[in-house]
Amino acid sequence: MSTKDYLEKDYYKVLGVSKTATQDEIKQSYRQLARKYHPDANKGDDEAEKKFKEISEAYNVLSDETRRKEYDEARSLFGGTYRPGGGGGGAGDFNLGDLFGQPGGGTGGERLSDLFGGLFGRGGRATSQARRGADIETEINLTFTEAVEGVTRSFQLTGESACGTCKGTGAKAGTTPRVCPKCSGTGHESTNLGGFSLSEPCSECKGRGLVVDDPCPVCYGSGRGKSTRTIQARIPAGVSDGQRIRLKGKGAPGEHGGPAGDLFVVVHVASHALFGRSGDNLTITVPVTFPEAVMGAEVRVPTLNGFPVTVKVPPGTPNGRTFRVRGKGAQRRDGTFGDLLVTVEVAVPRNLNSEAREALEKFRAATADDNPRSGLEARAKGA
Numbered sequence: 229m230s231t232k233d234y235l236e237k238d239y240y241k242v243l244g245v246s247k248t249a250t251q252d253e254i255k256q257s258y259r260q261l262a263r264k265y266h267p268d269a270n271k272g273d274d275e276a277e278k279k280f281k282e283i284s285e286a287y288n289v290l291s292d293e294t295r296r297k298e299y300d301e302a303r304s305l306f307g308g309t310y311r312p313g314g315g316g317g318g319a320g321d322f323n324l325g326d327l328f329g330q331p332g333g334g335t336g337g338e339r340l341s342d343l344f345g346g347l348f349g350r351g352g353r354a355t356s357q358a359r360r361g362a363d364i365e366t367e368i369n370l371t372f373t374e375a376v377e378g379v380t381r382s383f384q385l386t387g388e389s390a391c392g393t394c395k396g397t398g399a400k401a402g403t404t405p406r407v408c409p410k411c412s413g414t415g416h417e418s419t420n421l422g423g424f425s426l427s428e429p430c431s432e433c434k435g436r437g438l439v440v441d442d443p444c445p446v447c448y449g450s451g452r453g454k455s456t457r458t459i460q461a462r463i464p465a466g467v468s469d470g471q472r473i474r475l476k477g478k479g480a481p482g483e484h485g486g487p488a489g490d491l492f493v494v495v496h497v498a499s500h501a502l503f504g505r506s507g508d509n510l511t512i513t514v515p516v517t518f519p520e521a522v523m524g525a526e527v528r529v530p531t532l533n534g535f536p537v538t539v540k541v542p543p544g545t546p547n548g549r550t551f552r553v554r555g556k557g558a559q560r561r562d563g564t565f566g567d568l569l570v571t572v573e574v575a576v577p578r579n580l581n582s583e584a585r586e587a588l589e590k591f592r593a594a595t596a597d598d599n600p601r602s603g604l605e606a607r608a609k610g611a
Contacts, residue, residue: 239286239299247300251291251362258287259450266448284434293360361480361489368493370463372500376510376532376558378465383478383491384458391453394444398436398451405438413437461491465559468505469497503532508566509557514539515575521545529570531556539570547574 240247243257261283263269270276290296364385390396399405407413411430415437418428429435436451443449461475472494479489504511514529524543528536531553539551550571557566580588 237282237286239290242282242286243290245290251293254287254290258283258291262450263448266443268443268448281431281434285429285431288429288435360486361482363489363492364479365492365494367496368463369496369498370467371498372503373532374463375467375469375495375497376465376505378463378467378559380460380462382458382460383493384456385491386454386456391444391447391451392455393446393453394451396451398438398440398444398447398449400442400444403442405436405440408433408437408439411437459491461493463493463495464561466508466561467495467497469495471495502530505558506569508560509569510566511569511571513571513573516541516545516572517575518577521547521572521574527572529553529568531568537568541572545572547572 240249243249243254243261245253245257249257262280265276265280265283267273267277267280289299366383366385368381368383370379391398394401397405408415408430410432411417415430415433415435416428417430430437433439440449444451447453459478461478463473467473472492475491475493477488478491481488502512510532512529514527516525516527519525520527520541522543524545525541527539527541529539530536533556537553537556539553541551548571550569553568553570555565556568559565577584
């Protein structure tokens with residue numbers, strides 16, 4: 229691959245992904261295309277083989293976050309048309325020799341030299357840099373109590389690892405890869421640019437350093453496969469429905485000694501038969517009788533932890549009044565607790581015996597002058 233090819237080729241277009249594609253999207257697209265255009269599946273098809281090499285070349289850069297970033301930055305500096313030699317050119321043309329520090333190069337050349345040096349390694353040799361593992365997102369269903377109190381759950385995560393059939397070699401069982409004769413196992417080949425050596429993925433082994441003559445039928449020679457692992461993680465107390473929590477270091481393992489990615493868990497919380505949530509506070513509606521509301525009472529109220537509390541309802545309490553019980557709500561991040569908000573609802577009896585009805589008639593007669601709707605119509609007319 230020439231320097232011109234590298235600068236002008238759109239690796240994102242080759243893999244059919246956007247420039248904002250995630251690593252998972254890049255991997256998925258690569259696998260699909262690799263299976264489609266793999267030489268073993270297209271014997272004698274030169275175009276398919278060429279396409280397979282382009283796909284591998286693009287994935288070799290875009291699958292590495294550091295190299296991908298430097299590739300993006302390098303291409304962003306070329307706002308016009310590339311021309312490989314010196315001499316004249318139209319507006320917007322670039323002389324690669326100038327940019328790499330020859331006469332007229334200036335700071336632009338220094339910047340590009342740094343970018344390509346970081347992308348392909350100083351002195352024309354590639355570097356195997358530590359790479360952080362990918363982030364993983366999953367969902368979990370919790371009961372109301374689990375969300376309030378916290379819970380430890382097991383997660384089954386599916387990710388990429390060495391192919392279980394070929395143990396990561398990419399070769400069919402009973403065979404072994406051989407050292408690439410073109411790059412002598414380095415995985416890269418160099419292009420001399422005059423004072424600067426540009427190292428590129430080897431066109432023979434696609435950057436692996438090894439050549440597989442008889443590919444593994446499961447991974448098609450990639451050496452990679454799916455794996456399932458189970459982890460246990462603590463869901464903190466006080467999470468709410470729809471919340472996205474981050475579990476650091478619980479994502480995909482890193483490569484070359486890099487740190488693991490993070491696990492993001494979207495929480496779905498089931499409703500409760502009695503309790504509700506209002507931020508860090510729990511809510512409950514408790515029925516009281518008419519005499520309790522009028523004359524006052526001490527009412528036992530259940531709590532989520534199973535230990536009831538007593539709420540004092542003062543005389544003359546109206547329907548819908550809310551009382552606050554301190555410290556009986558959901559746990560906050562700082563370890564403190566919200567409150568339990570108790571709303572009273574006056575229960576109206578559906579059936580009255582003769583004695584209760586007679587007593588209620590006497591009560592109505594005694595309070596006839598106390599009309600709660602007095603002046604209501606007048607206020608409705610704006611008087």
